[in-house]
Amino acid sequence: MLRRLIVDTAYFLQTSKRYQARKKFFYKLLEDDRYKYKKFVDILMVMLIFTSVFILIREVKHPIHDYMFYFNSYVISFIFFIEYMLRLWVSSSISEIVVKQAEHDSFLGRKLHLLKAFKTLFHLKMKYILSVRAIIDLLAILPFFHELRLLRIFILFRVFKLFRYAKSFQTLAGVLATKKFEFFTLAIFASIVIFVSSVLIYVMEANDEASPINTLFDAIYWSIVTISTVGYGDVTPISSEGRFVAMIVITAGIAVLAFTTSLVVSALTEKLDEIREVKTIEDLSKLKGFYLICGYENVAKELCRKLRNSSHHIIILDEDATRVENAKQDGLTALHYNPGSVESYKKLNIDSKQIRAVLCLREDDVENVYTALTLRSIDKEIFILSLLMNDTNRKKLTFAGINQIVYPQELVGMITKEFIGKPVAFEAIHELRSEDSNVSIDEIAVTQRIVENFTSVGEFGNDDYRVVVLGIYKKSTDRFFFNPIDSTLIETGDFIVAIGYGAFIKEFELHLHTKVRDE
Amino acid sequence: MNKKVALIFGHNKYALEIAQNVAQKYKFVKLFSLDEAKVQDTKYEFEYFDLSDDWSSIEEKIGLENSIAFCALDDDAQNIFLTISLRAHFQSLHIIAIASNKENANKLSMAGANKVIPIVETTADIIANMLELPISNKVLQSILFEENDLKIAQIKIDEKTKIKDEEIANIDWSRYRGIIVLSLMHKDMKSEFIYSSKVKKHILRSGDILVVVGYEKDIENFRAIIGSEV
Numbered sequence: 001m002l003r004r005l006i007v008d009t010a011y012f013l014q015t016s017k018r019y020q021a022r023k024k025f026f027y028k029l030l031e032d033d034r035y036k037y038k039k040f041v042d043i044l045m046v047m048l049i050f051t052s053v054f055i056l057i058r059e060v061k062h063p064i065h066d067y068m069f070y071f072n073s074y075v076i077s078f079i080f081f082i083e084y085m086l087r088l089w090v091s092s093s094i095s096e097i098v099v100k101q102a103e104h105d106s107f108l109g110r111k112l113h114l115l116k117a118f119k120t121l122f123h124l125k126m127k128y129i130l131s132v133r134a135i136i137d138l139l140a141i142l143p144f145f146h147e148l149r150l151l152r153i154f155i156l157f158r159v160f161k162l163f164r165y166a167k168s169f170q171t172l173a174g175v176l177a178t179k180k181f182e183f184f185t186l187a188i189f190a191s192i193v194i195f196v197s198s199v200l201i202y203v204m205e206a207n208d209e210a211s212p213i214n215t216l217f218d219a220i221y222w223s224i225v226t227i228s229t230v231g232y233g234d235v236t237p238i239s240s241e242g243r244f245v246a247m248i249v250i251t252a253g254i255a256v257l258a259f260t261t262s263l264v265v266s267a268l269t270e271k272l273d274e275i276r277e278v279k280t281i282e283d284l285s286k287l288k289g290f291y292l293i294c295g296y297e298n299v300a301k302e303l304c305r306k307l308r309n310s311s312h313h314i315i316i317l318d319e320d321a322t323r324v325e326n327a328k329q330d331g332l333t334a335l336h337y338n339p340g341s342v343e344s345y346k347k348l349n350i351d352s353k354q355i356r357a358v359l360c361l362r363e364d365d366v367e368n369v370y371t372a373l374t375l376r377s378i379d380k381e382i383f384i385l386s387l388l389m390n391d392t393n394r395k396k397l398t399f400a401g402i403n404q405i406v407y408p409q410e411l412v413g414m415i416t417k418e419f420i421g422k423p424v425a426f427e428a429i430h431e432l433r434s435e436d437s438n439v440s441i442d443e444i445a446v447t448q449r450i451v452e453n454f455t456s457v458g459e460f461g462n463d464d465y466r467v468v469v470l471g472i473y474k475k476s477t478d479r480f481f482f483n484p485i486d487s488t489l490i491e492t493g494d495f496i497v498a499i500g501y502g503a504f505i506k507e508f509e510l511h512l513h514t515k516v517r518d519e
Numbered sequence: 520m521n522k523k524v525a526l527i528f529g530h531n532k533y534a535l536e537i538a539q540n541v542a543q544k545y546k547f548v549k550l551f552s553l554d555e556a557k558v559q560d561t562k563y564e565f566e567y568f569d570l571s572d573d574w575s576s577i578e579e580k581i582g583l584e585n586s587i588a589f590c591a592l593d594d595d596a597q598n599i600f601l602t603i604s605l606r607a608h609f610q611s612l613h614i615i616a617i618a619s620n621k622e623n624a625n626k627l628s629m630a631g632a633n634k635v636i637p638i639v640e641t642t643a644d645i646i647a648n649m650l651e652l653p654i655s656n657k658v659l660q661s662i663l664f665e666e667n668d669l670k671i672a673q674i675k676i677d678e679k680t681k682i683k684d685e686e687i688a689n690i691d692w693s694r695y696r697g698i699i700v701l702s703l704m705h706k707d708m709k710s711e712f713i714y715s716s717k718v719k720k721h722i723l724r725s726g727d728i729l730v731v732v733g734y735e736k737d738i739e740n741f742r743a744i745i746g747s748e749v
Contacts, residue, residue: 291650298620302643310651357650385646391532404649408642412617413536415636418663419615420544420587423634425671428702428730429663431712433648433656439712441655468699470732473654480658482669483699483733497655499701499712 010098027090091128198223227253294339295362340370352379360386365393376401446494458486465508467500529591590616606631688719697737704728
């Protein structure tokens with residue numbers, strides 16, 4: 001009966017959209033760095049920690065108000081307790097484990113082994129409870145039992161909670177963890193030196209009344225202060241034998257310090273690229289509407305130069321380390337990832353909606369097709385543009401799902417044809433497109449505000465700004481109306497294609513947004 | 520450009536694309552290859568040439584004063600050498616050259632090419648416009664390559680033109696409904712957009728060329744009123 005109730009409850013929770021949505025919300029709020037509201041929780045927690053420590057410091061020399069004491073001992077502790085329980089809740093799913101066990105046993109046609117499910121559950125929850133972070137969280141709650149005076153010192157553990165919110169510390173800890181074996185060896189060496197020197201100095205000095213070393217604790221204290229090269233000088237050996245031991249400890253101390261420094265430096269050096277990469281990926285998750293360029297060769301390089309003033313970010317992926325280095329030297333964000341591998345995009349941890357367009361710009365059709373197919377296997381909608389180097393491969397690129405193909409040879413052919421036909425007209429259009437030209441063509445998006453100010457093209461007053469309205473692109477009908485008549489109505493979502501001096505177009509755009517219709 | 524013969528130098532995709540695109544504009548299209556072995560190895564008929572300074576055989580057969588040259592050799596250094604060689608021998612020959620990048624484009628201009636197309640920059644330009652200004656790019660593309668009824672035309676001002684001797688700023692362009700005047704090419708071959716103050720004060724003279732955009736019918740009407748198409 002109880003068994004059935006547990007399984008039914010587990011199934012109910014597992015299928016309940018409301019329960020799952022709430023659990024997911026709290027998980028994102030506490031653990032998902034990409035969730036926009038998480039930072040507010042983090043800031044609140046950090047503020048509570050500092051408040052708590054401030055009260056502890058103030059309490060040492062000054063009497064504090066009861067409400068501060070109450071706030072520190074109960075309110076903050078209660079908030080931390082809630083946080084601890086929520087973290088414990090979202091760390092693993094009880095209902096999922098029970099359902100899995102029930103389905104497994106049902107599949108094998110045997111009776112539900114509930115104890116096994118609870119064992120797994122216990123193991124998972126204990127694994128979380130015994131993690132360093134969870135222990136710190138728990139210790140930070142202990143000041144709640146303020147009657148036990150010793151437990152009040154646990155307020156200091158609240159400071160350790162800061163490490164949860166300080167990513168750089170987590171990175172540093174991760175880097176140092178890679179040298180675990182070396183640090184362990186060093187610790188063993190230092191411990192042996194401390195132990196031997198402490199015993200030696202104790203034996204040699206403890207019976208000498210003039211010596212400040214009277215107990216084994218004094219000897220260990222002296223040994224640690226000496227080996228760390230701090231050397232307070234409050235405890236010093238006075239016998240020649242003792243000083244001889246001191247010389248050995250000092251020499252060993254220099255070796256330990258040098259070894260520790262070199263370990264930290266080498267760990268940081270080895271992991272520097274990785275740290276930068278992690279940072280880049282973290283920053284990527286915050287970007288919106290960026291261009292993902294796969295392959296950094298000649299066209300990509302030139303395109304990046306042209307898009308530098310664009311409001312959209314550019315991310316380069318290339319499997320060649322030299323090309324990635326070139327991109328970095330050109331001041332771009334580049335990652336040494338294979339654009340043709342699904343794993344690369346998993347590592348990037350980005351939503352395809354963040355990408356404005358993917359540009360396959362390797363000067364090799366095989367690579368571009370491979371990259372395009374990889375991207376299509378991840379997302380069917382994403383816009384992909386690719387270079388085509390050999391016209392015989394055009395069908396393959398189309399079949400790979402590339403939306404826009406750019407074939408340089410064809411472009412040259414068409415440009416040549418146009419140039420020999422209408423050289424002046426060609427130069428005029430080329431000039432309009434050129435980034436170096438003062439006169440340019442631009443698109444002004446028609447916003448609700450513009451529509452409120454102007455209802456038709458005749459009201460624009462573009463002549464005052466020496467701007468020519470080449471046409472209006474109507475979004476609703478997907479049509480371009482060249483040189484529209486004055487009575488042409490404009491709607492939100494339309495685009496005004498204007499020609500004129502760049503600065504004048506900007507002023508004209510400002511005028512469209514700022515003019516308020518006379519009542 | 521009333522030339523009759525197109526001379527295309529190079530045995531590659533660029534040369535073939537140029538040949539395809541200019542075939543209708545010229546009476547004869549001659550392809551030249553540096554590689555003697557490849558001359559017979561294609562559906563197109565190539566003639567062998569070398570980079571020695573002897574152009575007499577080609578000159579005798581074709582007559583270079585009536586030609587336009589397209590330099591599209593694979594090797595940039597050879598392409599520059601070819602351009603400089605052609606310019607040294609034929610001062611009035613119109614030369615269009617292909618360059619792999621801007622650096623070589625400058626060298627080709629210095630070598631005497633009238634027009635240089637830098638492949639990488641042009642491709643990057645087109646892609647950048649496609650991405651950043653998709654609508655205007657599409658419009659300009661359709662105007663330039665005549666993909667729909669919208670056309671771009673060069674209208675020459677002649678002695679009989681009504682608006683001759685008028686200041687550009689004083690002309691009521693709205694009378695010529697349906698067309699937009701983009702730029703003006705002076706008699707001295709300097710092209711400028713009509714939006715600058717300097718051009719606004721320019722008085723139209725015989726020989727000036729106006730670049731206009733509009734539908735074919737409107738351009739015809741405009742041409743009939745003021746001048747003749749180039």
